[in-house]
Amino acid sequence: MLLLERLEDLKHHLSRCERKVADLVLGDPQAAIRESLAAFAARAGVSEPTVIRCCRALGCIGWPDFKLRLAQGLASGGGSGHSAVQAGDDAGVVLAKVFDAAILMLQRTRQAIDAAALEQATRLLAAARRIECYGHGASGIVALDAQQKFYRLGVPVVAYSDAHVHAMSAALLKPGDAVLAISQSGRSPELLGSAQRARAAGADLVAITVAGSPLAALATVAITVPAVAAAPGPLPGGSRVVDLAIVDALAIGVALRRTPLIPESTGLET
Amino acid sequence: MLLLERLEDLKHHLSRCERKVADLVLGDPQAAIRESLAAFAARAGVSEPTVIRCCRALGCIGWPDFKLRLAQGLASGGGSGHSAVQAGDDAGVVLAKVFDAAILMLQRTRQAIDAAALEQATRLLAAARRIECYGHGASGIVALDAQQKFYRLGVPVVAYSDAHVHAMSAALLKPGDAVLAISQSGRSPELLGSAQRARAAGADLVAITVAGSPLAALATVAITVPAVAAAPGPLPGGSRVVDLAIVDALAIGVALRRTPLIPESTGLET
DNA sequence: CTTCGCCCTGTAGTCAAACTACAGTTCCCG
DNA sequence: CGGGAACTGTAGTTTGACTACAGGGCGAAG
Numbered sequence: 001m002l003l004l005e006r007l008e009d010l011k012h013h014l015s016r017c018e019r020k021v022a023d024l025v026l027g028d029p030q031a032a033i034r035e036s037l038a039a040f041a042a043r044a045g046v047s048e049p050t051v052i053r054c055c056r057a058l059g060c061i062g063w064p065d066f067k068l069r070l071a072q073g074l075a076s077g078g079g080s081g082h083s084a085v086q087a088g089d090d091a092g093v094v095l096a097k098v099f100d101a102a103i104l105m106l107q108r109t110r111q112a113i114d115a116a117a118l119e120q121a122t123r124l125l126a127a128a129r130r131i132e133c134y135g136h137g138a139s140g141i142v143a144l145d146a147q148q149k150f151y152r153l154g155v156p157v158v159a160y161s162d163a164h165v166h167a168m169s170a171a172l173l174k175p176g177d178a179v180l181a182i183s184q185s186g187r188s189p190e191l192l193g194s195a196q197r198a199r200a201a202g203a204d205l206v207a208i209t210v211a212g213s214p215l216a217a218l219a220t221v222a223i224t225v226p227a228v229a230a231a232p233g234p235l236p237g238g239s240r241v242v243d244l245a246i247v248d249a250l251a252i253g254v255a256l257r258r259t260p261l262i263p264e265s266t267g268l269e270t
Numbered sequence: 271m272l273l274l275e276r277l278e279d280l281k282h283h284l285s286r287c288e289r290k291v292a293d294l295v296l297g298d299p300q301a302a303i304r305e306s307l308a309a310f311a312a313r314a315g316v317s318e319p320t321v322i323r324c325c326r327a328l329g330c331i332g333w334p335d336f337k338l339r340l341a342q343g344l345a346s347g348g349g350s351g352h353s354a355v356q357a358g359d360d361a362g363v364v365l366a367k368v369f370d371a372a373i374l375m376l377q378r379t380r381q382a383i384d385a386a387a388l389e390q391a392t393r394l395l396a397a398a399r400r401i402e403c404y405g406h407g408a409s410g411i412v413a414l415d416a417q418q419k420f421y422r423l424g425v426p427v428v429a430y431s432d433a434h435v436h437a438m439s440a441a442l443l444k445p446g447d448a449v450l451a452i453s454q455s456g457r458s459p460e461l462l463g464s465a466q467r468a469r470a471a472g473a474d475l476v477a478i479t480v481a482g483s484p485l486a487a488l489a490t491v492a493i494t495v496p497a498v499a500a501a502p503g504p505l506p507g508g509s510r511v512v513d514l515a516i517v518d519a520l521a522i523g524v525a526l527r528r529t530p531l532i533p534e535s536t537g538l539e540t
Numbered sequence: 541c542t543t544c545g546c547c548c549t550g551t552a553g554t555c556a557a558a559c560t561a562c563a564g565t566t567c568c569c570g
Numbered sequence: 571c572g573g574g575a576a577c578t579g580t581a582g583t584t585t586g587a588c589t590a591c592a593g594g595g596c597g598a599a600g
Contacts, residue, residue: 017549033338036586047550052588063587064334068303068341075342087526091392092385094526095519099380102515103373110369115362122361141415145510148408240415241511245372249365256357256364287578307558317579322559333558 003073004029006058014057017046021054025070033071037063102241109242112226118246121206121221122253125150128178128204133159134166134194135182142182142208142243149251153258163190170194175202180250182243186213195219208246273343274299276328284327287316291324295340303341307333372511379512382496388516391476391491392523395420398448398474403429404436404464405452412452412478412513419521423528433460440464445472450520452513456483465489478516 004026011022024044025032032040040063041048055066085097125131131150135143140161147159160166167190170179179198183191186209195218199205207219216222225242274296281292294314295302302310310333311318325336355367395401401420405413410431417429430436437460440449449468453461456479465488469475477489486492495512 015548037588038586048587049551049589050549053548067338071338072341072345075345085522085526089526090385091389091519091523094392094523095383095385095388095516096380098519098522099376099515102511102518103376106369106373106376110366113365115360115365118365119361122364138415138418141411141418144414145408145411148411241372241514244511244514245369246365248372249361249368252355252368253361253364256355256359285577306556308556318558319560319580320578323577 003058003069010057014054017050018054018057020044020046021051029070029074033067033074105242106245109225109245113246114224117221117223118249118253121223122250122257124178124204124206124221125155125180125250126254126257127176128155129176130173131155131157131178131180132166132169132173132198133157133180133182134161134170134191135159136161136163136188136191138240139182139184139243142240142247143180145244146180146182146247146251149247150254153251153255155254155258163194166191166194167197170197170203171201173198173201173203177201177203179203179205180208180247181205181215181219182208183213183215184209184243186210186215188215191215192218206250208243273328273339280327284324287320288324288327290314290316291321299340299344303337303344375512376515379495379515383516384494387491387493388519388523391493392520392527394448394474394476394491395425395450395520396524396527398425398446400443400447401425401427401450402436402439402443402447402468403427403450403452404431404440404461405429406431406433406458406461408510409452409454409513412510412517413450415514416450416452416517416521419517420524423521423525425524425528433464436461436464437467440467440473441471443468443471443473447471447473449473449475450478450517451475451485451489452478452517453483453485454479454513456480456485458485461485462488476520478513 007022007026011019011026014022021044024040035043037048037051041051044051052062055061055063058066060066060069085094089097133143133146133150135141140159143159143161147157150157158169160169173179177198179195181191181195186207192214195205195207195215199218199220204220205218207215207222209215209219209222209224211222211224211226216224223246225246277292277295281289281296284292291314294310305313307318307321311321314321322332325331325333328336330336330339355364359367403413403416403420405411410429413429413431417427420427428439430439443449447468449465451461451465456477462484465475465477465485469488469490474490475488477485477492479485479489479492479494481492481494481496486494493516495516
């Protein structure tokens with residue numbers, strides 16, 4: 001994806017003919033990777049060396065190299081180009097953009113995440129006598145999801161979205177218990193209160209939140225997700241899929257330390 | 271990734287020289303995409319036409335086409351290879367595999383999904399006077415998520431996971447109302463009952479489920495997700511991220527038809 | 541308004557990479 | 571042991587990618 005972004009950037013201070021090339025690539029990248037240099041140059045209405053010069057400007061060795069990088073970018077970043085949903089997009093386009101954005105965030109998170117913290121969090125949760133998941137709003141849904149996943153592992157686990165309830169529950173925890181606190185801001189006062197209570201009671205606190213937030217500071221282990229400059233446009237809670245995936249990884253990591261696990265098929269399908 | 275999988279498959283009933291090619295590719299795919307045909311053939315210790323024949327056997331047009339597909343597969347499939355989580359994986363590896371699996375499912379779904387159905391579903395929901403989201407278990411969480419997302423659009427929306435509650439609620443619906451039913455099996459009897467009630471009451475039914483299921487048959491519009499031969503290993507509910515992404519796309523599609531929408535920032539952060 | 545100079549674009553030619561047709565070898569089966 | 575078929579390599583052809591160079595447009599300065 002970096003390549004298309006760079007192209008978009010450079011497009012403006014590029015001159016006429018080279019812009020024709022840029023537009024054609026941005027317009028239909030998929031087509032470009034299939035064509036030969038000659039075919040593409042003809043379609044753009046420019047000569048072959050012009051196209052090559054354009055590739056060089058982007059840091060590529062030549063046309064084949066450019067095609068290769070483009071292909072890689074498209075495969076990883078998706079086909080429809082880049083995020084921003086606009087009025088007038090039909091449902092198919094919206095879907096493509098939403099999926100692309102989700103995939104992009106997953107990829108970025110995968111690279112940015114701190115493996116050591118994750119490892120420690122997994123160990124803590126695997127050793128916990130009891131797990132409580134706290135979260136509000138969108139993160140409340142993630143907490144519920146975490147609850148369902150840990151259920152299967154035979155760990156006593158609950159999820160609370162009610163500030164009063166988790167405040168009370170947190171105060172009753174004991175050393176050896178663990179709280180999984182989820183917050184996209186890391187600043188919700190109610191959540192911070194319960195987190196503090198849990199720590200005071202001797203419980204461990206695993207937080208899924210952003211780096212540098214008060215919640216992260218409070219946690220025994222903080223799993224920090226990059227504060228994704230949330231994809232532009234009306235994309236509320238896009239990061240929920242990232243949180244869910246992290247919870248998934250945690251649950252599976254815990255499962256591996258607690259084998260044999262409870263079989264997945266319960267006869268109850270949803 | 272499909273390409274490397276096919277290579278692995280075919281490797282066994284391939285003959286000597288062609289296997290040398292296959293081994294070299296599987297051993298270091300990244301190297302292959304950089305080299306020219308001649309260089310690669312020399313490194314493999316075979317002649318150029320042999321390599322080409324190998325590419326043809328995999329369904330590619332020739333060496334450049336093979337390189338291209340390989341590059342795309344590597345970029346999309348990620349670095350860590352392919353899914354299956356195993357005992358002994360540390361947290362970082364588990365995370366990578368889980369994320370890869372999620373990304374793969376998103377990519378497959380994006381391509382497989384029926385844009386027309388999605389478009390129709392978006393129109394129905396945008397026109398609905400009232401939306402009710404039904405789902406049990408894992409899908410109950412998706413229903414909750416849908417509720418939160420539609421909230422912001424100013425549509426009256428509720429989510430029920432209790433079979434008795436949604437059975438009653440469905441019976442009270444009127445033409446112009448819409449139900450969003452989510453089920454990964456499409457066979458939950460309670461959900462089917464309420465779906466039927468809703469239809470009988472004149473409401474529209476949008477279903478997110480698998481193709482060919484009873485729920486899909488019942489729906490006004492069925493958004494069918496490929497019955498992903500759910501990634502092997504203990505990966506419960508991996509498809510939840512896919513469902514969430516679909517709900518996201520629906521909500522955004524509806525938002526585009528209902529502009530101006532309620533601002534995202536409410537001062538309430540989670 | 542004209543003229544000089546630079547940057548940009550296209551043309552033609554070269555080189556290498558990819559592919560095809562064919563012939564030799566090897567291995568299996570009769 | 572001999573014949574045939576499949577597989578592998580060699581040589582030749584074609585096409586695609588790239589380079590060197592020449593022509594033209596645009597701005598700046600006189």
